[in-house]
Amino acid sequence: xxxxxxxxxxxxxxxxxxxxxxxxxxxxxxxxxxxxxxxxxxxxxxxxxxxxxxxxxxxxxxxxxxxxxxxxxxxxxxxxxxxxxxxxxxxxxxxxxxxxxxxxxxxxxxxxxxxxxxxxxxxxxxxxxxxxxxxxxxxxxxxxxxxxxxxxxxxxxxxxxxxxxxxxxxxxxxxxxxxxxxxxxxxxxxxxxxxxxxxxxx
Numbered sequence: 001x002x003x004x005x006x007x008x009x010x011x012x013x014x015x016x017x018x019x020x021x022x023x024x025x026x027x028x029x030x031x032x033x034x035x036x037x038x039x040x041x042x043x044x045x046x047x048x049x050x051x052x053x054x055x056x057x058x059x060x061x062x063x064x065x066x067x068x069x070x071x072x073x074x075x076x077x078x079x080x081x082x083x084x085x086x087x088x089x090x091x092x093x094x095x096x097x098x099x100x101x102x103x104x105x106x107x108x109x110x111x112x113x114x115x116x117x118x119x120x121x122x123x124x125x126x127x128x129x130x131x132x133x134x135x136x137x138x139x140x141x142x143x144x145x146x147x148x149x150x151x152x153x154x155x156x157x158x159x160x161x162x163x164x165x166x167x168x169x170x171x172x173x174x175x176x177x178x179x180x181x182x183x184x185x186x187x188x189x190x191x192x193x194x195x196x197x198x199x200x201x202x
Contacts, residue, residue, distance in 0.1 A: 001041070001078065001080050001096070001099065001100070002039065002041055002076035002078055004038075004039065004100060004103050006101075006102035006103065007102060007103075007104070008038040008039060008103055008104065009035065009036060009037045009038050009039075009104045009106070009167035009168075010037060010038060010039045010040070010041060010100075010103055010104065010105050010106070010167075011028075011031045011032065011035060011037045011039070011040040011041065011105075011106050011107075011108040011133070012040075012041050012043060012093070012096065012105055012106065012107050012108060012130070013027065013028055013031065013040055013041065013042050013043060013108040013109070014043035014045055014081075014089060014092070014109075015043070015044070015045060016044070016045050016047065016056065016062070017042075017044050017062050017065065017066050018055070018056055018057055018062060019057065019062065019065050020062070020065050020066045020069045020070070021069070022069070023110070023137065024066075024069070024070075024110075025069050025070050026135075027108065027109075027110050027135040027137070028040050028042060028070055028072075028075055028108070029072070030135050030177060030179045031106075031108045031133055031135060031177070032072070032074055032075070034133075034163045034164065034177050034179070035106055035108075035133055035163055035164060035166055035167060036164045036167070037074070037106070037167070038074065039074050039075075039076055040074060040075050040076070040108065041076050041078055042066055042070055042075050042076065042077045042078065043078055043079070043080070043081060043092075044059065044062050044063050044066055044077065044078070044079045045079075045081050045087070046059055046079070046081060046082045046087065047087055059079055059082060063077055063079055088120075088121045088122070089107075089120060089121075089126055090120075090121055090122035090123075090125045090126050090129070093105075093107065093126060093129045093130060094129065097129060097130070104167035104168055105130045105131075105167070106130060106131050106132070106133050106166050106167050107126065107129075107130045107131070107132045107133070108132075108133045108135065109132070109133075109134055109135070110134075110135055110136075110137040111134050111135060111136050111137040111176070112137040113134075114134050114147045114149060114150065115146070115147050117147060117148070117149040118147070118148040118149055118152075123149065124152070127149065127152075127153055127156075127171065127172045127174070128171050128172050129171055130171050131158075131166045131167065131169050131170075131171050131172075131173040131174060132171075132172075132173075132174040132175075133163065133166055133174070133175055133177060134174065134175070134176045134177065135177045135179070136176070136177060136178045136179055150176075153172050153174060156171075156172035156173050156174060157174055157175065157176075158173050158174065158175040159175070160175055160176060160177055160178065162175070163175045163177055
C-alpha cells in the first residue's frame with residue numbers, strides 16, 4: 001500500500017480499469033479537489049467478480065495505462081489487492097482499515113456504479129466501513145435518487161456543499177458530487193479496439 005501519514009485524507013478508487021480512460025481520470029481529479037484529499041489510491045483490481053475475465057488485459061498493462069492517464073503525484077496507482085488475494089471490495093476495505101489506523105479514508109466511485117452497488121458482495125458492510133463519495137457520470141445523474149443504496153442510506157446522505165467534510169465523518173455517510181463529465185467508457189474503448197482489429201485503420 002502507498003505510504004501515508006496519520007491524519008491524512010485518502011480516497012480509495014477501485015476498478016478493473018480495462019482500459020482506464022479520461023472519465024476515470026476526471027472522477028479522480030474531482031474527488032481530490034472536492035473532498036480535499038491528500039492522496040487518492042487508484043486501486044487496479046486483479047479481476048471483477050461481476051464481470052467476465054475473457055477480455056481482461058494483464059494486470060501489469062492496466063497498471064501502466066493507469067499511470068499514464070493519471071500523472072498527478074497525489075494519485076497513487078496500486079494493485080495491492082493482488083498481494084492480499086482479495087477480489088471483493090468489502091474484504092479489501094477491512095484490511096485497509098486494519099493496516100492504516102488514523103487515516104481518514106473515503107471510498108470513491110463513479111455514479112455509473114451506484115445503480116448496481118447493491119449487487120456487490122456485502123455492500124451494506126462497505127457503506128458502513130468508510131464514507132462514500134459518488135462522482136457524477138453521464139447517464140447516471142439520477143442514480144442518487146433511484147438506486148437501492150441511495151434509498152437504503154438516505155438518512156446518511158451529506159449535502160454536496162459539505163463534501164469536504166466527508167473524510168472526517170463516521171460511516172455510514174455519503175454524498176453525490178456533480179461536476180464535469182466525460183462520455184468515455186472502457187466498454188466503448190474495447191469495442192473500438194476490437195473493430196480496428198477486424199477492419200484495419202488506413
